[in-house]
Amino acid sequence: METVIAATRKPRERIIEAACDLFRKHGIRGVGVDAIAEAADTNKMTLYRHFGSKDDLVVAWLREVEQAGETAWNDLLAAHPNDPMARIQDWVGKAAECAVGDGRGCDMANTAIELTEEGHPARRLIQEFKIRHRERLVQLCRDAGIVEADLLADALYLLVEGARVSRQSVGVQGPCAHFTTVAQAVIRAFAQNKKMGAAAPSLKKAPEKQPVRA
Secondary structure (H helix, E strand, O other), X not given: OOOOOOOOOOHHHHXXXXXXXXXXXXXXXXXXXXXXXXXXXXXXXXXXXXXXXXXXXXXXXXXXXXXHHHHHHHHHHHHOOOOHHHHHHHHHHHHHHHXXXXXXXXXXXXXXXXXXXXXXXXXXXXXXXXXXXXXXXXXXXXXXXOOOHHHHHXXXXXXXXHHHHHHHHHOOOOHHHHHHHHHHHHHHHXXXXXXXXXXXXXXXXXXXXXXXXX
16 A cells, blocks of 8 residues: 655645655556545645646656756765865765665656657656756766766766666666776776876777688
8 A cells, every 4th residue: 555645745745745656666657646646645636736737747756856866966066076086986876876776767767768759748858857967977077187078978877877777677686786896997997098198998990801812
């Protein structure tokens, strides 16, 4: 039986909180407005008074997720005002917590998978959030003097996204358990290239074999 949100909270807050819990447990498609209203200790009429549709409620919930992300970024920057590399290491630590976490993965990514309609109002929000996250990660790497900041940011971005999926599919003892080790190894490799004043090594094309003459 689902937990009912405390009635002392304002209806809108209770509805969003209930939706957050239910969406994470059962997915957006697996939860109806009746269940959300019941868990929020209210009714459908009140729900629709605050949110014109279930889609509007999904967007409102993702706005809450977005705001939590903004707060996390601001805290990270404030914690290391004069140490760019420490900021990257802090990001790795927070990313590891998200990757292992409760196994439900990224709210934004999970929602994007469920909402396949191109015109859904939540899809643009998700895209903008993910792009902004990637751009901020690039800036962290750039501030640390990494030669190929974009490439390192993409590598770290893909690592954490992959770790989250791995956590859901094969559990906490799978590849996601090594996220921190792998991420730090990648960072060291790029930082070493910075010290050497060279870009990340590129793959060289193997020489073509000459045909053997009879």
